[in-house]
Amino acid sequence: MPSTESDDGDQIDSDRPDDLDRTDLTAEEVERIARRVAREEFDRRSRPSLLTPLAGALVGFTVLLPLLGLVTVTLLDAGVPIQVVAVAALVAAGALVAYGWRLPPFR
Incomplete structure (x- = not known):
């Protein structure tokens, strides 16, 4: 991969697209570049x-079920009605x- 050295000795990749060398990018261009990179990664x-x-x-x-049991027992011991705990569990699920x-x- 061809590369050049900058003034401070860091390596600069010269194979980058020209879009990335500009500093005056508009929001649409940034979004287009980000989508292209994400699409390439997904592909x-x-x-x-x-x-x-x-x-x-x-x-x-291993984590969520024991945690749910611990929270449920704690709420019931605190006097919260079981119906409220059940609705909260359904909403959380x-x-x-x-x-x-x-x-x-899944997307």
Whole structure:
């Protein structure tokens, strides 16, 4: 890869696109460049890994379920009605599903 040295001795990559050398980029150009880079990165990963959902399930079962049990017991011991705890748990579960749905393997 051809490179040149700058005045302070750092290596500069001369294969960069001309778009990145300019400092007067508009917001549209920055967005276009960012989308192109993200698209190239996504294309490099042709399919989502099976490991990602499995890692999520592992974290869910080993971290989130015990934490949910601890929070539930604490709230019930504090005198919060079970109906309020159940509704809060359903809302939290729905929020986690909605958040997870926006992650890369599912988009």
